[in-house]
Amino acid sequence: MEDEDYFAIIGIGATGGAVLEKVYQSGMRNCRFVVCLEDVTALNASYIPAKIRLAGNEAEVGQAEQRLTEEISRTIESTELVFIVAELNDAGISRTATLVAQQIRAMNRRCVAIVAAAANPAFPLAVPDEATFQVLSSLCDGLMAVRSTGAEPDTSVHAMTSAIRGLVAMCRASWDTVDFSDVAYVMRGTGRMAVVEQEADGEQRSEAVLAGIINQLAAFPFALRSVDRILLHLSGSPANPVRMREQYTLVKGLTDQIGSQPRLFKTVYSEDGALEDRLKMTVLLWTPV
Secondary structure (H helix, E strand, O other): OOHHHOEEEEEEHHHHHHHHHHHHHOOOOOOEEEEEEOOHHHHHHOOOOEEEEOOOOHHHHHHHHHHHHHHHHHHHOOOOEEEEEEEOOOHHHHHHHHHHHHHHHHOOOEEEEEEEEEOOOOOOOOOOOHHHHHHHHHHOOEEEEEEEOOOOOOHHHHHHHHHHHHHHHHHHOOOOOOOHHHHHHHOOOOEEEEEEEEEEOOOOHHHHHHHHHHHHHOOOOOOHHHOOEEEEEEEEOOOOOOOHHHHHHHHHHHHHHHOOOOOEEEEEEEEOHHHOOOEEEEEEEEEEO
């Protein structure tokens, strides 16, 4: 199957639309994009070619959901993996995300939902709109929750964008040692997940990459010590490949954060001339629920 028919990303609401714009403008053209917004002005201004207007009031819900169902069916007909990106801060967005997930499941496509929710200092591992979260858990193959700070720039948008890029890179890779079936295996069952990526150069590049990875993981509201499966990708350039010392630093640093050895831990290496002197790490973490 061609790359352009393999992935679809559906951004719902303002936050989902912002993530979609960032991914689209980053150059990831070989997948399908759909933006779903209530604001007509924002929808018209979007660079995304496939646009769906969400209902502005209860009277419009029926027609809006019909348009949504028809467009989603056309978009994902020949895809294998679909991302749903949204912030669960509005009943209409939660309803739309659930409807999209139901449509994807009915068409027997693999689905990953990446949702943002406002952070609650009193309950750092809790997710607002838990009812929608649980419904999405039952409908999607993978579910990522990101804390939304509400500050500018919103770190949740960066975390969600990075997660999509990292997971797409893992699924698309033509390595002998890992492919989409590995990612699907890690994502089996019901669980919460995180995907982060970081790169750095210099003599202490592995330490810098590890610090960046740990800092990014703070945006995901689940306990690192419950992580059960890890898929890790390390990449350097042919002129400056990943060294054994760097591998040890990164793997040990990550497992120290988790506190135990996960039941599944797979590491893959690749070379990318564009990295020059930089070291890049992408990691998928999965914790069952």
